[in-house]
Amino acid sequence: EPxxxxxxxxxxxxxxxxxxxxxxxxxxxLYFYWYRQILGQKVEFLVSFYNNEISEKSEIxxxxxxxxxxxxxxxxxxxxxxxxxxxxxxFCASSGYTEAFFGQGTRLTVV
Amino acid sequence: xxxxKQNSPSLSVQEGRISILNCDYTNxxxxxxxxxxxxxxxxxTFLISISSIKDKNEDGRFTVFLNKSAKHLxxxxxxxxxxxxxxxxxxxxxxSRSGSEKLVFGKGMKLTVNP
Numbered sequence: 442e443p444x445x446x447x448x449x450x451x452x453x454x455x456x457x458x459x460x461x462x463x464x465x466x467x468x469x470x471l472y473f474y475w476y477r478q479i480l481g482q483k484v485e486f487l488v489s490f491y492n493n494e495i496s497e498k499s500e501i502x503x504x505x506x507x508x509x510x511x512x513x514x515x516x517x518x519x520x521x522x523x524x525x526x527x528x529x530x531x532f533c534a535s536s537g538y539t540e541a542f543f544g545q546g547t548r549l550t551v552v
Numbered sequence: 553x554x555x556x557k558q559n560s561p562s563l564s565v566q567e568g569r570i571s572i573l574n575c576d577y578t579n580x581x582x583x584x585x586x587x588x589x590x591x592x593x594x595x596x597t598f599l600i601s602i603s604s605i606k607d608k609n610e611d612g613r614f615t616v617f618l619n620k621s622a623k624h625l626x627x628x629x630x631x632x633x634x635x636x637x638x639x640x641x642x643x644x645x646x647x648s649r650s651g652s653e654k655l656v657f658g659k660g661m662k663l664t665v666n667p
Binding site: 445447472474476482484486489497534536539540542543544545546548 | 586598641654655657
């Protein structure tokens with residue numbers, strides 16, 4: 442069964458450093474998403490990506506964040522200068538014309 | 553701004569009985585509703601969905617009911633099994649112009665099914 446895969450599963454980084462979270466969406470999907478879940482809180486939408494551009498983004502997705510689909514298969518989330526409050530589980534998702542399928546998540550810990 | 557609300561943080565039921573998980577929403581633009589199940593340290597797994605043109609959708613032991621006038625949906629699991637123990641998220645979306653769906657999640661409800 443096709444699945445969304447995310448790497449790494451856990452990333453520890455120092456405050457102020459740049460991190461790149463990677464995702465391989467399901468191959469025939471058209472829409473790609475990043476969500477995050479801070480420990481103990483709800484899953485929050487960050488950004489959606491379609492046709493090689495951002496289609497929607499939340500207030501959380503500020504200038505420190507960027508997304509890219511560099512090679513037609515990977516979908517990346519970059520955080521330029523991480524802050525302590527960026528520590529969370531980050532989920533990538535992809536969809537065709539129905540429900541979104543989620544990856545297993547990357548746990549980002551900023552120290 | 554909680555557009556999707558799951559007011560009960562947890563529910564405990566006996567194996568074999570019915571589990572009813574509730575969800576309310578405020579945005580009348582939502583036209584597609586989904587339930588996801590999540591185990592610790594894993595991503596949300598799609599369970600069942602319903603379009604706003606329907607009021608019921610059934611898939612095996614899982615049935616989702618939608619009451620648009622009340623802006624309320626519920627997930628029924630019958631019979632409940634211990635393997636159903638997980639956190640259940642209600643999510644809603646409105647198709648954007650590009651066709652992508654931004655999912656708005658509720659806070660989740662932890663279901664425990666006791667053997």
